Amino acid sequence: xxxxxxxxxxxxxxxxxxxxxxxxxxxxxxxxxxxxxxxxxxxxxxxxxxxxxxxxxxxxxxxxxxxxxxxxxxxxxxxxxxxxxxxxxxxxxxxxxxxxxxxxxxxxxxxxxxxxxxxxxxxxxxxxxxxxxxxxxxxxxxxxxxxxxxxxxxxxxxxxxxxxxxxxxxxxxxxxxxxxxxxxxxxxxxxxxxxxxxxxxxxxxxxxxxxxxxxxxxxxxxxxxxxxxxxxxxxxxxxxxxxxxxxxxxxxxxxxxxxxxxxxxxxxxxxxxxxxxxxxxxxxxxxxxxxxxxxxxxxxxxxxxxxxxxxxxxxxxxxxxxxxxxxxxxxxxxxxxxxxxxxxxxxxxxxxxx
Amino acid sequence: xxxxxxxxxxxxxxxxxxxxxxxxxxxxxxxxxxxxxxxxxxxxxxxxxxxxxxxxxxxxxxxxxxxxxxxxxxxxxxxxxxxxxxxxxxxxxxxxxxxxxxxxxxxxxxxxxxxxxxxxxxxxxxxxxxxxxxxxxxxxxxxxxxxxxxxxxxxxxxxxxxxxxxxxxxxxxxxxxxxxxxxxxxxxxxxxxxxxxxxxxxxxxxxxxxxxxxxxxxxxxxxxxxxxxxxxxxxxxxxxxxxxxxxxxxxxxxxxxxxxxxxxxxxxxxxxxxxxxxxxxxxxxxxxxxxxxxxxxxxxxxxxxxxxxxxxxxxxxxxxxxxxxxxxxxxxxxxxxxxxxxxxxxxxxxxxxxxxxxxxxxxxxxxxxxxxxxxxxxxxxxxxxxxxxxxxxxxxxxxxxxxxxxxxxxxxxxxxxxxxxxxxxxxxxxxxxxxxxxxxxxxxxxxxxxxxxxxxxxxxxxxxxxxxxxxxxxxxxxxxxxxxxxxxxxxxxxxxxxxxxxxxxxxxxxxxxxxxxxxxxxxxxxxxxxxxxxxxxxxxxxxxxxxxxxxxxxxxxxxx
Numbered sequence: 001x002x003x004x005x006x007x008x009x010x011x012x013x014x015x016x017x018x019x020x021x022x023x024x025x026x027x028x029x030x031x032x033x034x035x036x037x038x039x040x041x042x043x044x045x046x047x048x049x050x051x052x053x054x055x056x057x058x059x060x061x062x063x064x065x066x067x068x069x070x071x072x073x074x075x076x077x078x079x080x081x082x083x084x085x086x087x088x089x090x091x092x093x094x095x096x097x098x099x100x101x102x103x104x105x106x107x108x109x110x111x112x113x114x115x116x117x118x119x120x121x122x123x124x125x126x127x128x129x130x131x132x133x134x135x136x137x138x139x140x141x142x143x144x145x146x147x148x149x150x151x152x153x154x155x156x157x158x159x160x161x162x163x164x165x166x167x168x169x170x171x172x173x174x175x176x177x178x179x180x181x182x183x184x185x186x187x188x189x190x191x192x193x194x195x196x197x198x199x200x201x202x203x204x205x206x207x208x209x210x211x212x213x214x215x216x217x218x219x220x221x222x223x224x225x226x227x228x229x230x231x232x233x234x235x236x237x238x239x240x241x242x243x244x245x246x247x248x249x250x251x252x253x254x255x256x257x258x259x260x261x262x263x264x265x266x267x268x269x270x271x272x273x274x275x276x277x278x279x280x281x282x283x284x285x286x287x288x289x290x291x292x293x294x295x296x297x298x299x300x301x302x303x304x305x306x307x308x309x310x311x312x313x314x315x316x317x318x319x320x321x322x323x324x325x326x327x328x329x330x331x332x333x334x335x336x337x338x339x340x341x342x343x344x345x346x347x348x349x350x351x352x353x354x
Numbered sequence: 355x356x357x358x359x360x361x362x363x364x365x366x367x368x369x370x371x372x373x374x375x376x377x378x379x380x381x382x383x384x385x386x387x388x389x390x391x392x393x394x395x396x397x398x399x400x401x402x403x404x405x406x407x408x409x410x411x412x413x414x415x416x417x418x419x420x421x422x423x424x425x426x427x428x429x430x431x432x433x434x435x436x437x438x439x440x441x442x443x444x445x446x447x448x449x450x451x452x453x454x455x456x457x458x459x460x461x462x463x464x465x466x467x468x469x470x471x472x473x474x475x476x477x478x479x480x481x482x483x484x485x486x487x488x489x490x491x492x493x494x495x496x497x498x499x500x501x502x503x504x505x506x507x508x509x510x511x512x513x514x515x516x517x518x519x520x521x522x523x524x525x526x527x528x529x530x531x532x533x534x535x536x537x538x539x540x541x542x543x544x545x546x547x548x549x550x551x552x553x554x555x556x557x558x559x560x561x562x563x564x565x566x567x568x569x570x571x572x573x574x575x576x577x578x579x580x581x582x583x584x585x586x587x588x589x590x591x592x593x594x595x596x597x598x599x600x601x602x603x604x605x606x607x608x609x610x611x612x613x614x615x616x617x618x619x620x621x622x623x624x625x626x627x628x629x630x631x632x633x634x635x636x637x638x639x640x641x642x643x644x645x646x647x648x649x650x651x652x653x654x655x656x657x658x659x660x661x662x663x664x665x666x667x668x669x670x671x672x673x674x675x676x677x678x679x680x681x682x683x684x685x686x687x688x689x690x691x692x693x694x695x696x697x698x699x700x701x702x703x704x705x706x707x708x709x710x711x712x713x714x715x716x717x718x719x720x721x722x723x724x725x726x727x728x729x730x731x732x733x734x735x736x737x738x739x740x741x742x743x744x745x746x747x748x749x750x751x752x753x754x755x756x757x758x759x760x761x762x763x764x765x766x767x768x769x770x771x772x773x774x775x776x777x778x779x780x781x782x783x784x785x786x787x788x789x790x791x792x793x794x795x796x797x798x799x800x801x802x803x804x805x806x807x808x809x810x811x812x813x814x815x816x817x818x819x820x821x822x823x824x825x826x827x828x829x830x831x832x833x834x835x836x837x838x839x840x841x842x843x844x845x846x847x848x849x850x851x852x853x854x855x856x857x858x859x860x861x862x863x864x865x866x867x868x869x870x871x872x873x874x875x876x877x878x879x880x881x882x883x884x885x886x887x888x889x890x891x892x893x894x895x896x897x898x899x900x901x902x903x904x905x906x907x908x909x910x911x912x913x914x
Contacts, residue, residue, distance in 0.1 A: 019738060019743075021739075024735065024736055025735045025736060026736045026737065026738055026739055027736070027737035027738050028737065028738045110713065110715075233734045236732070236734055236737055237734075239715075239722075239726065240726050240729050242713065242715035242718070243712055243713060243714075243715060243723065243726055244709075244711060244712045244713040246678060246707070246709040246711055246712065247707075247709060247712045247713075247726070247778075249677075249678055250676055250678065250702065250705075250706065250707040250709065251702050251706075251726060251727060251729040251730055251782060252698040252699045252701060252702025252703070252729060252730035253698065253729060254698050292716070292717070296717055297715060297716060297717045297718045297722070
């Protein structure tokens with residue numbers, strides 16, 4: 001029950017595909033998608049620059065540029081370099097990682113209603129993190145614990161779904177079951193905790209980037225630098241999986257190996273983002289759809305578009321949460337408020353087509 | 355007198371393009387009416403409208419002179435039963451429970467099963483021969499039994515009008531004949547009015563009194579089968595030239611489509627690679643062994659057809675050769691090496707499979723899909739090459755879908771889609787091509803087109819072709835070598851003329867058949883007749899018995 005996206009791809013004219021070859025390395029690039037990536041990146045940089053000027057201490061664009069290039073010492077430099085820039089970068093990278101993770105999971109199980117927050121990956125991270133908080137453990141280790149929680153949960157889901165092979169519907173159902181258990185346990189921990197820890201835990205599970213540091217940025221740079229290229233490479237195989245298991249195997253795709261690789265990459269992207277910013281909801285679910293609608297069926301290029309759009313969305317949502325509302329709210333609240341109605345819309349559309 | 359009447363109806367699925375425009379059809383009472391036509395001509399849509407599942411945009415469907423959509427569902431359901439194509443049963447429901455649901459229109463809320471209901475269920479089970487299987491879960495039945503269970507449910511509804519959408523798809527020839535003679539009997543002994551959508555023209559001619567031929571959402575011709583099923587009409591309706599062959603044994607006329615391939619061409623010399631063989635092979639799903647101790651050599655560079663009744667293990671054997679299933683014991687060999695020891699890539703460069711269960715990803719273009727067939731030649735760092743481009747171009751040209759290259763696959767018709775799947779398998783450039791029922795879902799013109807394509811691939815390029823086939827006369831015509839299977843065993847192998855005899859067809863399929871000369875090749879063609887088990891006397895052509903006629907009158911009076 002794939003919801004049909006209204007792909008704008010022209011029907012009779014060839015898409016703008018170019019063949020690129022450098023020695024042994026050869027591939028086809030869709031120049032339309034390429035230009036889309038370019039445009040989205042420009043918009044992202046512009047939005048980021050704007051975000052750096054906003055705040056209780058307003059700066060001009062020139063002041064921001066001076067602060068970044070180091071031409072200017074003093075308050076502005078501290079505010080931009082140590083407070084605002086880490087936050088902007090973290091929001092962008094977290095958004096990119098979550099969106100890419102969603103694209104991988106949706107393609108993997110051929111179901112547009114799936115994302116790491118629905119099949120329990122993020123719930124695993126939340127449970128581990130909340131456990132860590134309410135038991136009063138040292139907070140510098142918190143991201144590591146959240147990451148471990150997500151990975152452990154994914155491993156459990158994978159093993160519980162395994163019946164000689166991995167079937168999409170089974171993976172989803174197992175994931176939803178695991179998600180329910182972990183959510184219940186997390187809630188249990190929160191209500192039993194004292195008020196200070198409960199509030200911290202609750203804040204963490206909403207997802208926010210408000211206290212982002214350069215350490216967070218470094219984590220996200222590593223996560224994206226390693227996993228995003230692998231993800232782009234795997235899109236080549238994912239495209240084959242989309243045509244059905246039988247066909248994928250008959251064209252010689254090592255199906256279970258590829259699926260495991262995709263699950264690992266999708267899980268690690270999501271786990272990294274959640275470890276840094278907490279489980280920001282709906283980005284992973286929503287952004288791949290938007291990317292497919294504007295850029296066409298999933299491919300390496302569209303995967304990158306998905307990442308940049310995810311960055312745009314989380315950065316934009318954080319700016320709204322921080323500056324546009326009378327009181328500042330965590331970014332997870334804003335993405336949820338936009339995401340939930342979109343999710344309902346998707347469900348509605350999928351229903352009408354059955 | 356016509357009880358069911360479509361009066362200038364226009365139907366569409368919400369789009370600007372109407373599927374059916376200003377169509378008028380009077381369904382003759384007490385007769386079997388067959389609606390035939392090419393894929394996408396609107397025959398199923400028409401049936402859905404007649405069955406009140408779809409409201410026409412303009413015009414009306416009248417039941418006894420009243421607009422059907424103004425009557426309550428229950429009221430209509432007492433007069434008219436509809437069996438959709440491939441209905442799905444709830445999990446674990448038994449045959450009897452399913453049949454009981456047919457009584458719904460006669461019951462009210464909280465009312466227990468009345469004696470009348472019980473009697474109707476019993477009768478429906480008996481007529482369809484499902485009495486012994488009543489406690490069986492529906493999802494564990496074979497295709498033919500399942501279809502009979504659904505027909506039993508429609509019968510329990512005890513409606514004078516019965517509409518069925520392709521009741522014989524997925525069934526082997528014996529079950530097809532069985533269902534057709536059952537429907538015929540229902541009409542003859544009980545005077546029920548039956549409307550069928552069928553894609554097999556010969557089955558339509560065999561079973562019906564009245565044939566309605568449709569094309570592009572309009573009725574092109576209607577009347578008795580001998581007047582409608584003519585070479586000229588076949589050409590107008592399906593766009594394919596046909597020969598009409600007389601079968602003296604049963605006094606029937608059968609249309610045999612003409613092929614545009616050179617069917618008498620001799621095969622190329624036997625190529626050195628592309629040999630498939632199995633020895634004492636057992637394979638199946640899970641723990642269940644379906645194919646048992648099979649020993650078989652498939653000749654390289656020839657067309658081989660695997661035929662047999664439903665659930666005889668044809669597809670299982672094919673899927674084991676395609677190494678989608680692991681052998682439980684014994685060996686399956688490709689060029690003297692066990693299929694499981696080949697590397698994924700090397701194997702996919704030598705064997706391609708056209709399966710039935712491929713998914714169509716959203717918005718993917720035809721070229722992108724065909725390019726998937728190039729996967730075994732690609733690496734993640736070398737995702738495209740000039741060879742890839744050339745192979746894709748050739749595959750698109752060979753299957754005649756070049757003009758669709760940039761169209762999204764979900765926007766093309768079923769016949770075109772099947773050719774695109776074939777193009778994908780061709781782009782794999784393999785010596786061996788395995789096809790699992792490549793013509794299901796296709797109308798007769800597209801079937802011939804598909805098989806001609808496959809034939810040419812063999813005769814021009816010497817590829818080894820193995821097809822699981824449904825239709826015996828097509829197998830006779832296109833195969834060099836036939837493999838007959840039953841109950842997981844290979845019954846016999848050989849050339850069509852030597853293997854496919856009426857005696858073998860009776861033993862293996864449980865169906866009588868007659869042999870006629872193929873007007874194109876002069877080789878024998880097998881034409882299935884009614885099932886051996888069916889009561890021949892009631893299936894005979896003739897007017898409805900007096901009792902049935904009277905019953906039909908009573909129904910008319912009751913509803914008037």
